[in-house]
Amino acid sequence: MIWHDVDDVMIITLPANFDMNANLGYLTREKNECLYEIENNIITKVIAIGEMQSLVQISVIDNQQMVVQFLNGSRPIEKREREKIATYIIEWFDLDNDLTPFYEMANTDPLLKTPAQKFYGLRVIGIPDLFEALCWGVLGQQINLAFAYSLKRQFVESFGDSIEWNGKKYWVFPPYERIAQLEPTDLAAIKMTVKKSEYIIGIARLMACGELSKEQLMKMNFKEAEKSLIKIRGIGPWTANYVLMRCLGFQTAFPIDDVGLINSIKTLRNMNQKPTKEEILALSIPWKNWESYATFYLWRVLY
Numbered sequence: 001m002i003w004h005d006v007d008d009v010m011i012i013t014l015p016a017n018f019d020m021n022a023n024l025g026y027l028t029r030e031k032n033e034c035l036y037e038i039e040n041n042i043i044t045k046v047i048a049i050g051e052m053q054s055l056v057q058i059s060v061i062d063n064q065q066m067v068v069q070f071l072n073g074s075r076p077i078e079k080r081e082r083e084k085i086a087t088y089i090i091e092w093f094d095l096d097n098d099l100t101p102f103y104e105m106a107n108t109d110p111l112l113k114t115p116a117q118k119f120y121g122l123r124v125i126g127i128p129d130l131f132e133a134l135c136w137g138v139l140g141q142q143i144n145l146a147f148a149y150s151l152k153r154q155f156v157e158s159f160g161d162s163i164e165w166n167g168k169k170y171w172v173f174p175p176y177e178r179i180a181q182l183e184p185t186d187l188a189a190i191k192m193t194v195k196k197s198e199y200i201i202g203i204a205r206l207m208a209c210g211e212l213s214k215e216q217l218m219k220m221n222f223k224e225a226e227k228s229l230i231k232i233r234g235i236g237p238w239t240a241n242y243v244l245m246r247c248l249g250f251q252t253a254f255p256i257d258d259v260g261l262i263n264s265i266k267t268l269r270n271m272n273q274k275p276t277k278e279e280i281l282a283l284s285i286p287w288k289n290w291e292s293y294a295t296f297y298l299w300r301v302l303y
Contacts, residue, residue: 048175107287
């Protein structure tokens with residue numbers, strides 16, 4: 001993926017099969033999002049990588065160039081730091097992925113054909129930070145999306161940092177190092193179960209002592225990565241596949257027990273009852289190597 005500096009902005013050249021409106025449609029699906037703001041098709045977000053926190057605005061010209069502006073004097077001086085920000089954004093929008101084979105498959109698939117045409121240019125929007133992805137997976141277990149967003153906001157505003165600009169606060173997801181030092185009672189004010197508090201602190205501690213990292217997982221094949229995630233307390237197959245899909249970029253990740261996926265298939269096929277796991281497996285045979293994209297487009301049908 002090509003990026004370069006022009007004066008004080010960073011320009012990322014966008015791939016074919018990219019449509020910013022399709023991606024903004026996904027990003028604006030929940031009004032209670034606390035980690036970015038979207039106004040007039042411009043995204044404002046703090047990108048935090050280690051100690052570095054940069055407040056950026058992201059806009060797109062003709063679906064061909066992504067323009068990244070640094071606000072608040074937060075432009076990193078060193079090229080290596082800007083490289084990390086470009087990498088983060090490229091992962092966030094999955095820009096290194098050529099979707100041509102996915103669309104060729106989807107256009108012949110009875111279930112995916114309509115979503116693929118309707119949301120053409122949508123990418124699997126990633127969560128590049130492993131701790132954030134795991135926490136979001138845990139927070140979302142067995143509750144509806146609106147409540148999950150409410151919990152995330154409480155967690156972020158209780159333990160995260162923020163950058164103020166133009167009278168508004170832009171929040172950063174809490175770092176695992178900070179959460180590793182807490183006890184479940186420290187999270188009591190947040191309306192999540194004690195179990196979820198324990199899981200999140202446990203994950204933070206595994207990361208703080210070096211037992212769990214994105215780098216380690218990226219060196220594994222899909223099955224190994226899935227197994228090592230499922231070993232962690234609080235992470236079952238659904239959460240593992242969610243993280244494999246949205247953080248680690250495994251296209252074969254397939255959260256087959258996902259309620260949204262099940263409801264989407266039921267809706268699209270006008271079924272009276274929910275499809276069984278066997279039915280979903282049979283439907284997904286043509287999606288081989290694109291299961292994560294198939295899932296993401298089917299989720300999108302519900303929003």
